[in-house]
Amino acid sequence: MLRRLLPVAVLLGCSGILGTGTASATALPIQDCTTTSGVIVAVDFSHWGGPVVRGCGSTPTTGYQLVNQGGLATTGTAHDGPGFICRISYSGFNGGTGEPADQKCLTTPPASASWSYWNANPGQSSWTLSPTGAANTNPPGGAVQAWTFGGGSPNFSPTSVRAQNSSPASSARSSSASRRGGTSAPVSQPVSKPTAPGSSTKGAAGNSSAAGKTSQSAGRSTGRAGSPASTPAASATGAVGILTLGSAGPTASQRIVDAEPDPAPHSSGSGSYVPELAGGAIVLGLAGLAGFTMWQRKRAG
């Protein structure tokens, strides 16, 4: 029942983000999120064999803003607009096409193919299904949000994706400046599998692109080896950027990928006036014909 109501809740709740001061919300490197500042959003692509993508955003923000920055982007339905989230994409997963790719996103997708939206405020160790839509949720600093597909609650705990450091690491901050220049790559953290991500048993079957991307990112992030952070959970410590979470880690072989703060491109509306002119001409022609017929009948009778 709750699952079926969820799209409605997402739609109805996604209202009025204006006036909440979202203009200043930006994507931050993951190291800038601490236990008290910044909000972490985790999007679970494991339904398609992908990773859990983790991003960090500055406050004040909205859930909608969080899942639309740092390489993450949402697609609404054509009928109800962008606030009715149908698809979530990550630039580093499946070419950024967005999942579920098999939904047309013209009208409300079925309950079995919808994203559900979970919250955990600072200090909370369990997820709560958000009573409000993403655009209407203003998470406080230190909160964690999760998006899972298919309606079930996340199979990772808030603690496993939450920032553990109490202050942003200065080295991380300096590296974030260089990464904004576009030379960076996502950091991959294969949990409880300290081997190379490409050898993951889960990745062998259907998610070659995700596994490839992960191994590539692991290779590329060697350039960041000189930026160790002070806490274990939110930073890359190894030379290849692979991190094994301790007891706080999820039980499943969940890979967590940190999203990059790059701006998502905005598409702009377009279209030509020609169809309007042609359509208008046809409508006017028919209306004129109707008017003429009526006039003729009135004259006759």
Place this chain on the structure above:
Amino acid sequence: MPARASTGRRIPRGLHPVAWWLWAAGLAVAVSRTSNPLLLAMVLAVLGYVVSARRTDAGWARGFKYYLWFALIVVAIRVVFRSVFASPVTPDDHILFSLPRLPMPGWYAGVQLGGPVSLEASLSAALDGLRLACILCCIGAANSLANPKRALRVLPGALYELGVAVTVSISVAPQLIDSVRRVHRARQLRAGRRAGVRGLRSVAVPVLEDALARSLQLAAAMDSRGYGRTGTASRASRRLTAALLLLGVVGLAAGMYGLLDNTLPAAFGLPVLLAGSLLCCGGLLAGNRRVSRTSYRPDPWRAPEWLVSGSGLLCAALLIVAGSVAPAALNPSLYPLSWPPLPVLPTIAILLAATAGVAAPPPPARLPVAGRPVPARTRVAA
């Protein structure tokens, strides 16, 4: 071939009511497939043209403009509701105005009252309303074009048992429009017209009274002509018919629900729907068998009937095909705002439906002389 008089003019006659209903149902199905404002406007124009060209002069046939008003109200209600119950607003939206936000308690936070109203949301609501309005106008066009009393005659015999209910339900809309026109005319003739709520009351009460009285009168007339008679049916066969029909309707409803709800197993949808329709058919057949009825002046089904109903059904089929081939053109996105396209196939399909205005024979004059076309000039004003 359309029947022609010796002078070359086509002989006026009323088209078979089922042909008009099939045509209108086809257009309604076509409308339900699209939210493209150009196509919707085109459907409205087609309806307007065909109704103005082929309606008769009877009272029930002059009601199309009331359906248009009703359609306008539907669109307005939709837009108002979308504005009050605030809809998603993203930073890219064009904000028209902002309503004051009503704070809601936490357990009711999923619904927001008030807030910014975006152009996109208002347009989306208006287009949704327009689609519903178009479907309403399709029904209105069928009600204005097809004689409701003659439509009653083609109902399956099993429904005759429900005599009064069926008569009232089918004829109440046309009767209502007829009553509105009569009351309006009477008020115009009288002095001291009142406006506002009191004026509305002085219209609404007599209209409702008149429409219901006339529907009941019609039902009584139908009853005296054999409606609601069980004939020679035994109690057992009556019960069998009733059980079959009831089970069939339940099956239809359950099957429809199964088809539309994806969470139910697939076996619940189509099979149940088919079983329900089979039961319904069985019930109707069983009901028909024991009702023997002869008809005086049967409505013929000739080439114009085929053309009219075919054009409507073809329009529906073409739009369903177009919807599966290129759904984006039928449901243009409002996010981001852009001018809607004009897809070729649906345009042709809708214009095809407009040929009903030519294919149908001209409507009979108000006081037809049997077997002879009435020259338009000599019509008597009744």
